[in-house]
Amino acid sequence: MQRPKIGMLNFGEVYAENEVLYLENFENYFYxxxxxxxxxxxxxxxxxxxxxxxxxxxxxxxxxxxxxxxxxxxxxxxxxxxxxxxxxxxxxxxxxxxxxxxxxxxxxxxxxxxxxxxxxxxxxxxxxxxxxxxxxxxxxxxxxxxxxxxxxxxxxxxxxxxxxxxxxxxxxxxxxxxxxxxxxxxxxxxxxxxxxxxxxxxxxxxxxxxxxxxxxxxxxxxxxxxxxxxxxxxxxxxxxxxxxxxxxxxxxxxxxxxxxxxxxxxxxxxxxxxxxxxxxxxLDWRSESVHETELFEMIAHKIKNSSDYYCRKDVEKILKEVIADTIAGEHFRYYIIHRTLGRPRDIVRLLSLVIEEYGHTLERFESYALSERLPSYSSYLKREISSELSGHLSPRDIDAMFELLQLYGKRSFTHNSIKKVYDKYKFSDKGLSLQLDEMLGSLFNVGAIGNYIERPRHEGGFCYYWSYNHYDLKVKLDSNFEIHPGLWDALRIQKPKCRL
Incomplete structure (x- = not known):
C-alpha cells in the first residue's frame, strides 16, 4: 500500500461547528x-x-x-x-x-x-x-x-x-x-x-x-x-x-x-x-508534560481514521512516520506543545496550515514546512488569545497589551524592564482601564506570557509556569516572564537559536 501524502490525512476543522458541517462521520475522528x-x-x-x-x-x-x-x-x-x-x-x-x-x-x-x-x-x-x-x-x-x-x-x-x-x-x-x-x-x-x-x-x-x-x-x-x-x-x-x-x-x-x-x-x-x-x-489535556499529554494520541487517532495505511499502526510508529523527529532544533513533541496553548484546536490549525501549502507534495510534516508556516500560525494564535480576552476586557485594552509586548521586542523580561517600556511610551496616559500589573495579570491568565525560574541544566533547566497547565496559578510579578513562543512571530519578537 502506498504511503499517503499528508493532504490525505484528515485532522478535522479548527472550529467544531465547521467540523460538524463539513466533515462526514466527524464522530469517528473525535478522540x-x-x-x-x-x-x-x-x-x-x-x-x-x-x-x-x-x-x-x-x-x-x-x-x-x-x-x-x-x-x-x-x-x-x-x-x-x-x-x-x-x-x-x-x-x-x-x-x-x-x-x-x-x-x-x-x-x-x-x-x-x-x-x-x-x-x-x-x-x-x-x-x-x-x-x-x-x-x-x-x-x-x-x-x-x-x-x-x-x-x-x-x-x-x-x-x-x-x-x-x-x-x-x-x-x-x-x-x-x-x-x-x-x-x-x-x-x-x-x-x-x-x-x-x-x-x-x-x-x-x-x-x-x-x-x-x-x-x-x-x-x-x-x-x-x-x-x-x-x-x-x-x-x-x-x-x-x-x-x-x-x-x-x-x-x-x-x-x-x-x-x-x-x-x-x-x-x-x-x-x-x-x-x-x-x-x-x-476536559484536561495535561499539556504540562509532553510525554503524558494525550494530544499526540489524538493526532495519531485522527491519522488512523484518515488512512488504511496507518490504521493498524501504534501511536509511536505513526508519529515517527508522519512528523519529522526534530523541528527547528527541538524534538517535535516539545516544538508542537510549546507553540500551542495545550489545546487540540491549536494543533489542528498548525498542521492544517502545512497541509494547505504542502499537502500534495509531502508524506510527512517536515521541519522546514512547519517553520515556514509558523508566522501564519502565530497570527492565528494572537487572534485566538485576543478572542478569549474579549468580554473580560475592552478591545482598546487588548490592543494596548499586545502593543506593549511588541514594543519590548524580546522574549524574556522582568517587571522592571517592561515597566521602562510602559513608562517610555506613556501607556498610563492612553486612557486605558488597566494599569501595568493588571495588564500582566490578564496576559498571564490567557497564556500569552508565563513565569519561569532559572535553574542549571543539571538540575533540570529552566522551569516554566503557564496558566493553561495549572488552573489556579496566579501571576508572580517579581518573577521572570517569557512571552509565549507561539506569539513570537506575530509580535516580531527576537528569537533564540534554541528554545530550550
Whole structure:
C-alpha cells in the first residue's frame, strides 16, 4: 500500500461547528479523552467544562450523533444569539444571583415542548397537538422556535395580560387554545410553569427511549459584568433543577451544557461548587508534560481514521512516520506543545496550515514546512488569545497589551524592564482601564506570557509556569516572564537559536 501524502490525512476543522458541517462521520475522528463520551452520559453529569478550544462543543455533537438513532431527542441547542441582559425584564423583587432560575426553567420546558412537537413518531399524537396549541397560546405561530425567541414571546405574552395572568389549561380533551384567566399576577409566565412542567414530564415519561439536549455557545456574547454572571448562575441552577425533576420522575432525559473554564471561574454562588464537583466533567489535556499529554494520541487517532495505511499502526510508529523527529532544533513533541496553548484546536490549525501549502507534495510534516508556516500560525494564535480576552476586557485594552509586548521586542523580561517600556511610551496616559500589573495579570491568565525560574541544566533547566497547565496559578510579578513562543512571530519578537 502506498504511503499517503499528508493532504490525505484528515485532522478535522479548527472550529467544531465547521467540523460538524463539513466533515462526514466527524464522530469517528473525535478522540475520547478521559472517556468523556461515557462520562457525560452518566446520570449525574451534565456540565462540560474546559478551556476554549479543548473540544467541548464537538463532544456535545458527537454524543448526540452517536445516540440519535436510538433516542427520542438528541440535540445541541445554540445560545449564540441569546442576550443575557434581556433577562432584566424578569427579575422581579429577587436580587440574588439565582434570580433568573424561573425564566430559564420556563425556557427549557418550552424548548422540550418544541422537540416533542417536532417528533411525530415517538410521542403521543394527542399530546403533541396540545403542545402545539400551547405554543400558539404563547404566541408562536410557525417555524423553528429559537431559544432567544422564548424571551421575546414571553415579554409579549406578559404585556397582553393587562395585570392578569392567562393560564393555559393543559387537558387531553382540549380543542382550542383560549386558556383561562386567574387573579392578578406579577409575572404571568410563572402561573404556567408548573402546568407546562407537569405536562412535558408526563409526555416524556411515557417514552422509554433515552434523550439528551445540550446547550452550547453561552460565551458568544460574554461580558464580565454582574448581569451576565447572574444570568449564567441562574442558567446552571435551572438545568440542575430540571434534571432533578427528570430523575425524580424517572424520565430518561438529561439537560446538559458546555462552558469555558475562564468564565466558570468568575462565578460566585453557593451552588456553583456543588454543581462543578458533583455534576461536571473537565476536559484536561495535561499539556504540562509532553510525554503524558494525550494530544499526540489524538493526532495519531485522527491519522488512523484518515488512512488504511496507518490504521493498524501504534501511536509511536505513526508519529515517527508522519512528523519529522526534530523541528527547528527541538524534538517535535516539545516544538508542537510549546507553540500551542495545550489545546487540540491549536494543533489542528498548525498542521492544517502545512497541509494547505504542502499537502500534495509531502508524506510527512517536515521541519522546514512547519517553520515556514509558523508566522501564519502565530497570527492565528494572537487572534485566538485576543478572542478569549474579549468580554473580560475592552478591545482598546487588548490592543494596548499586545502593543506593549511588541514594543519590548524580546522574549524574556522582568517587571522592571517592561515597566521602562510602559513608562517610555506613556501607556498610563492612553486612557486605558488597566494599569501595568493588571495588564500582566490578564496576559498571564490567557497564556500569552508565563513565569519561569532559572535553574542549571543539571538540575533540570529552566522551569516554566503557564496558566493553561495549572488552573489556579496566579501571576508572580517579581518573577521572570517569557512571552509565549507561539506569539513570537506575530509580535516580531527576537528569537533564540534554541528554545530550550
Amino acid at each position: 475520547n479523552i478521559g472517556s468523556c463520551i461515557e462520562k457525560i452520559q452518566s446520570p449525574k453529569k451534565f456540565v462540560v467544562v474546559g478551556r476554549k478550544g479543548t473540544g467541548k462543543t464537538l463532544l456535545a455533537h458527537v454524543v448526540c450523533k452517536k445516540i440519535r438513532s436510538t433516542s427520542a431527542i438528541a440535540e445541541v441547542e445554540s445560545l449564540k444569539d441569546f442576550v443575557f441582559h434581556e433577562l432584566i425584564h424578569f427579575q422581579g423583587v429577587d436580587i440574588s444571583s439565582t434570580k433568573y432560575v424561573p425564566i430559564f426553567e420556563w425556557m427549557i420546558y418550552i424548548n422540550l415542548a418544541k422537540h416533542i412537537v417536532a417528533n411525530d413518531v415517538d410521542f403521543d399524537k394527542d399530546k403533541i397537538a396540545i403542545l402545539k396549541e400551547f405554543l400558539v397560546f404563547l404566541g408562536h405561530a410557525a417555524g423553528d422556535l429559537k431559544l432567544e425567541k422564548t424571551i421575546e414571546l414571553t415579554k409579549k405574552f406578559e404585556s397582553k395580560t393587562d395585570g392578569k395572568a392567562s393560564v393555559f389549561a393543559f387537558s387531553a380533551n382540549r380543542t382550542n387554545a383560549e386558556g383561562t384567566t386567574v387573579k392578578e399576577g406579577v409575572r404571568s409566565y410563572l402561573e404556567n410553569i408548573e402546568n407546562l412542567k407537569h405536562f412535558v414530564i408526563t409526555v416524556l415519561s411515557e417514552q422509554p427511549k433515552p434523550s439528551i439536549v445540550f446547550y452550547d455557545e453561552l460565551d458568544d456574547k460574554f461580558v464580565d459584568d454582574d448581569e451576565y454572571k447572574n444570568g449564567l448562575i441562574s442558567f446552571l441552577g435551572a438545568i440542575s433543577r430540571v434534571n432533578n425533576e427528570l430523575i425524580k420522575n424517572r424520565v430518561r432525559l438529561k439537560i446538559c451544557t458546555v462552558i469555558r473554564r475562564d468564565i466558570i471561574d468568575l462565578l460566585h454562588s453557593p451552588n456553583i461548587n456543588r454543581i462543578l464537583e458533583d455534576n461536571a466533567i473537565f
